Amino acid sequence: MALSVKHFCTICEYDGISNTAVTWCTECEVCFCGDCEKTHSKSGLSKHHKTMSADNYKRLPTFMQEIRSQCRDHNTINEFYCSFHACPCCVQCVTDKHKKCQDMKPLSDTLHQVKSSASVQLFEKDLKNVKENLDTTIMYLKTRISTINIQKTKAIEEISYMRKSINDNLNKLEQNIINDLESKHSKLRANMATILQQMEQGSSQIDQMQSQFTNLIQHATELQMYIGLKEIEKTAKYIGDLERTEHFIEKNLEVNISSALQSFLQDVKSFGDININTTSSTLRLKTGRKDQAQHLVTEIPGIEQIKPSLLTRLTSPKDMKLNIWACHILPDSRIVILDNNKKQLVLFSNDGIFIRNVVTFTKNPCDVCFVRNYTVAVTLRAANQIALVDVEKNKIIQTIKLSHECYGVSSDGKTLVITSAGSQCTSVNLNDMSQTILEGMQGISTEKQE
Structure with a gap:
C-alpha cells in the first residue's frame, strides 16, 4: 500500500501549484484539491462522476493506482479487452498490436457487473488462501535454507574428517617406512662397524711389528721369527679373504615411494564433487478454485491459440x-x-x-x-x-x-x-x-x- 505517498491536485499542478489532493475521480482519473473538487462536482459533465477520498485512493495497491481507462500509447479510451494478452486496448491497439488475437471482447462486456460477480465475492477468501500459501511458502523456504545450512556444515565436517583420516594414514605410513629405514640402517652400520674394528686391530698389530722389525731380526729366535711370519701371513690372508667375500660389496640405502602415492599426486584432481540432488517437494499449498475470477484472471491459451515459431x-x-x-x-x-x-x-x-x-x-x-x-x-x-x-x-x-x-x-x-x-x-x-x-x-x- 502506498499510504506514505503524497498526492497533489492534478489541475493545480498544471499551473505549477502543489496543493494536496483530497479526492480522486474514478472516471476522470485525476486528483483534486478542495477548491478544484467543488468546481468538478458542479460541472454538468462531471457532477455525477464517482469520487473517493485521496486517503482511500492511497490504500489501493500501487499496481491498481497505475491502471488507467485511457490507452497510454494513443491517449484514447480503451474499448476492448484481449484475453490472450490479459490487457485492455483501444481501437488503434487492436489494429496495431492485436491483429492475430482471436479472443477480443468489448471492455464493457468484460467489466459488466464485475464487483457483483461470484468471483469477486469469493475474492477475499482467495486472498486469504494466497496469504496462507505465501506464509507457508516463506516458512518452507526458511526451513529449506536452514536445512541446506546444516547440510553445508555436515559436508564440511565430512571433508575435514576425510582430510584428517588421510593425514593420519599418511603419518602412520610415514612412520612405518622411517622405522624400516632406521632398522636397516642400524643393521648395515653394525656390520660395517664390526669389520672396521677388526681392520683397526690388524692395522695396530702390523704397526707394532713394523716398529719392532729390527729388534725382531736381531733378537728373536728362529722359532719366534718363523711363528711371527706365519701370523703376519694369516693377517694378510684374512684381509684378502674379506675382500673376496660380500663384506666389501657396497650396500646403499634408497627409498622407493609407493606408486599408489605417486599416482595420487598425479591422478587425483579434486577432493570430490558437490552435487545438488533434487527430490520431490514436501511443500503443500491450498489449491484454488478452477472457476475463480473468470473475468479477472487470464486463461491459459488453448492449443489452437499457440503460434509456433522457429527458435534455432x-x-x-x-x-x-x-x-x-x-x-x-x-x-x-x-x-x-x-x-x-x-x-x-x-x-x-x-x-x-x-x-x-x-x-x-x-x-x-x-x-x-x-x-x-x-x-x-x-x-x-x-x-x-x-x-x-x-x-x-x-x-x-x-x-x-x-x-x-x-x-x-x-x-x-x-x-x-x-x-x-x-x-x-x-x-x-x-x-x-x-x-x-x-x-x-x-x-x-x-x-x-x-
Missing part, C-alpha cells in the same frame, strides 16, 4: 549426414542428437552449432533422455541394453542389461522407465540398479527399422 536451426558439418532418431534439450540448453547412420551421440550448442561427437555405439541407438548431472540414458534396442553416457567426459559410464528390447526411455532423475515393442516395460532404480517389470503397460506398437 542445428548446423552440422557438411560431411556429416545425420539420420536423427531422437533429440533432447539438456538443462543448460545444449542439444543431444542420436545419429543412426554412424550409431553415435552428437552434441550441439544452445544456438545450434555442432560441438562434438560424444560417443559411438556398437549397436543402433533408439532413444535418449536426460537423467541427472551430465548423464543421459540411451536405449540400444537390439542389444537389450541401456547405456548411461557422461556427456562431459565423452564416455559410457555404465551399461544396464534388460530382458527385452529397448525402445523409448524416460527418467525423473531417480528411476528409468524403458518401453519395449510389446506390452512390457521395465523400471530401473538408479540408486541400486534394481529392475521391476511393469506388466500390462502399453509399449511401442510399431517398430523403427534400422
Whole structure:
C-alpha cells in the first residue's frame, strides 16, 4: 500500500501549484484539491462522476493506482479487452498490436457487473488462501535454507574428517617406512662397524711389528721369527679373504615411494564433487478454485491459440549426414542428437552449432533422455541394453542389461522407465540398479527399422 505517498491536485499542478489532493475521480482519473473538487462536482459533465477520498485512493495497491481507462500509447479510451494478452486496448491497439488475437471482447462486456460477480465475492477468501500459501511458502523456504545450512556444515565436517583420516594414514605410513629405514640402517652400520674394528686391530698389530722389525731380526729366535711370519701371513690372508667375500660389496640405502602415492599426486584432481540432488517437494499449498475470477484472471491459451515459431536451426558439418532418431534439450540448453547412420551421440550448442561427437555405439541407438548431472540414458534396442553416457567426459559410464528390447526411455532423475515393442516395460532404480517389470503397460506398437 502506498499510504506514505503524497498526492497533489492534478489541475493545480498544471499551473505549477502543489496543493494536496483530497479526492480522486474514478472516471476522470485525476486528483483534486478542495477548491478544484467543488468546481468538478458542479460541472454538468462531471457532477455525477464517482469520487473517493485521496486517503482511500492511497490504500489501493500501487499496481491498481497505475491502471488507467485511457490507452497510454494513443491517449484514447480503451474499448476492448484481449484475453490472450490479459490487457485492455483501444481501437488503434487492436489494429496495431492485436491483429492475430482471436479472443477480443468489448471492455464493457468484460467489466459488466464485475464487483457483483461470484468471483469477486469469493475474492477475499482467495486472498486469504494466497496469504496462507505465501506464509507457508516463506516458512518452507526458511526451513529449506536452514536445512541446506546444516547440510553445508555436515559436508564440511565430512571433508575435514576425510582430510584428517588421510593425514593420519599418511603419518602412520610415514612412520612405518622411517622405522624400516632406521632398522636397516642400524643393521648395515653394525656390520660395517664390526669389520672396521677388526681392520683397526690388524692395522695396530702390523704397526707394532713394523716398529719392532729390527729388534725382531736381531733378537728373536728362529722359532719366534718363523711363528711371527706365519701370523703376519694369516693377517694378510684374512684381509684378502674379506675382500673376496660380500663384506666389501657396497650396500646403499634408497627409498622407493609407493606408486599408489605417486599416482595420487598425479591422478587425483579434486577432493570430490558437490552435487545438488533434487527430490520431490514436501511443500503443500491450498489449491484454488478452477472457476475463480473468470473475468479477472487470464486463461491459459488453448492449443489452437499457440503460434509456433522457429527458435534455432542445428548446423552440422557438411560431411556429416545425420539420420536423427531422437533429440533432447539438456538443462543448460545444449542439444543431444542420436545419429543412426554412424550409431553415435552428437552434441550441439544452445544456438545450434555442432560441438562434438560424444560417443559411438556398437549397436543402433533408439532413444535418449536426460537423467541427472551430465548423464543421459540411451536405449540400444537390439542389444537389450541401456547405456548411461557422461556427456562431459565423452564416455559410457555404465551399461544396464534388460530382458527385452529397448525402445523409448524416460527418467525423473531417480528411476528409468524403458518401453519395449510389446506390452512390457521395465523400471530401473538408479540408486541400486534394481529392475521391476511393469506388466500390462502399453509399449511401442510399431517398430523403427534400422
